[in-house]
Amino acid sequence: MxxxxxxxxxxxxxxxxxxxxxxxxxxxxxxxxxxxxxxxxxxxxxxxxxxxxxxxxxxxxxxxxxxxxxxxxxxxxxxxxxxxxxxxxxxxxxxxxxxxxxxxxxxxxxxxxxxxxxxxxxxxxxxxxxxxxxxxxxxxxxxxxxxxxxDPEIHAEEATAANKAFDGEWKPMVKMIKKWNETQGKPIKPSFLIEVMAMQMLYPPFSGGYVYELKSFFATAADRISETWNDPAGLGSPVSDQMDAQRITLARQKLAEAGKFVDQAIQAERNGNQVGALRIWRDNVFGDMFPLS
Ligand SMILES: Nc1ncnc2c1ncn2[C@@H]1O[C@H](COP(=O)(O)OP(=O)(O)OP(=O)(O)O)[C@@H](O)[C@H]1O
Ligand SMILES: [Mg+2]
Structure with a gap:
């Protein structure tokens, strides 16, 4: 197993x-x-x-x-x-x-x-x-x-810097969270917004574990999804300009739900139910790219 x-x-x-x-x-x-x-x-x-x-x-x-x-x-x-x-x-x-x-x-x-x-x-x-x-x-x-x-070059430089500060785990985590967003029917739109939020929310140093980093991301993102998120290069329109009131409500609900599933997976593992924990990650959070074996 x-x-x-x-x-x-x-x-x-x-x-x-x-x-x-x-x-x-x-x-x-x-x-x-x-x-x-x-x-x-x-x-x-x-x-x-x-x-x-x-x-x-x-x-x-x-x-x-x-x-x-x-x-x-x-x-x-x-x-x-x-x-x-x-x-x-x-x-x-x-x-x-x-x-x-x-x-x-x-x-x-x-x-x-x-x-x-x-x-x-x-x-x-x-x-x-x-x-x-x-x-x-x-x-x-x-x-x-x-x-x-x-300016995509500025975005690329900022992503590289964020990744370096976070022990090389910033990009992998951004992809995981984007995968979560896809499996939930894209409550956060556009997906670049996840990257922009992650620049502030995946705060270095990397704790060493994805589970608690994700728990913390989902909680903070639920709190801050209603904010205006500007282009990190300071050039374009706000990256959050498609998040109207209805989308914000839905995204907040989905982020809170994700947090609950993370807690359930942690609990299942504590109870010795490893298979159950992996099932939650796959069925309720990340979809079928998350492995069971
Ligand atoms: N509001 C914006 N202002 C300035 N540049 C932006 C803005 N939104 C996106 N961009 C730039 O355009 C690029 C392409 O946008 P797109 O929406 O395809 O995002 P993406 O990061 O490629 O995400 P995806 O994984 O969904 O393709 C972004 O990577 C970013 O560099
Ligand atoms: Mg793109």
Whole structure:
């Protein structure tokens, strides 16, 4: 039988990015670049977002690919951010399929065909068109109907620093909490908000145990989910701008519930019911990537 410590170790390794996934992501980037490059002048392109920071959950979904367009050659879009998203959609749709390509809030999403049994599968990519602006970028925002400023490099540096201060366990824990959020139907939206909250809430040093760190995270997050959480780079709109009153209530309820399940798992283990404890972690908290054996 596996103990909780080893179960978490295995869970953590199941959430780690695989070589095969990185190869696939790189190929998808090349394919998208070739296609987008037929219609737009691209200055630079790179994989970014939680994928690049190693805070994305598996299986990989919505891998962000940034396309920084040539500001001079594509200047007609500078006053038309939503038109840019639509024109990117028009380029991708005939190749990937009309029904598979959708304009999202700040990107164009492409659902990919995949083999469900493939351990390295990638479910979708997000193509993000961008322009250089000062030392950062501007990207279209469909909700604000304008450009929004962003700097993924600053987010990446901050995540790396947080991870280092937390004994290398910050990124694994962020992935675990994002996995919890997914299995609960995403009460916290967007999932980047979890990362932003975790910068303040997973407070170093790492105590040495995931169980009590999670218990503490769920309790503090339930308290603080109603706050305004700004872009940690100080550039974009508040990361919490989709959390309206209804979502806050639901998220708070789910976070409180998660805390109770953690207590139940701790209690089961104390009572010598190891199998029961693992069942709670899997069935009520993290879903089927959490191992029972
Ligand atoms: N409000 C914001 N202001 C500035 N930059 C933002 C904001 N929201 C997101 N970003 C940047 O855009 C990137 C892509 O956003 P996205 O919503 O895909 O988040 P993500 O971190 O990639 O999470 P997921 O795992 O859900 O894909 C983020 O990683 C972050 O660097
Ligand atoms: Mg993303």
């Amino acid at each position: 596996i103990n909780t410590f080893d179960a978490f170790k295995k869970f953590k390794s199941r959430l780690e990015l695989r070589d095969g996934e990185q190869k696939k992501a790189s190929k998808l980037q090349q394919d998208a670049r070739a296609l987008v490059g037929e219609h737009f002048v691209i200055a630079r392109d790179f994989l970014t977002g939680s994928y690049k920071r190693h805070t994305k959950t598996r299986p990989l979904k919505d891998v962000d690919i940034f396309f920084v367009l040539d500001k001079e050659k594509e200047k007609k879009y500078l006053d038309n951010p939503l038109g840019l998203l639509e024109d990117i959609r028009k380029v991708l749709a005939p190749v990937y399929g009309e029904a598979k390509v959708k304009v999202g809030r700040r990107s164009v999403g492409v659902d990919l065909a995949y083999d469900p049994n493939d351990e390295d599968k990638i479910l979708s990519i997000d193509v993000v068109p961008a322009f250089d602006k000062d030392n950062h970028y501007q990207i279209p925002d469909n909700v604000l109907q304008d450009w929004v400023n962003t």
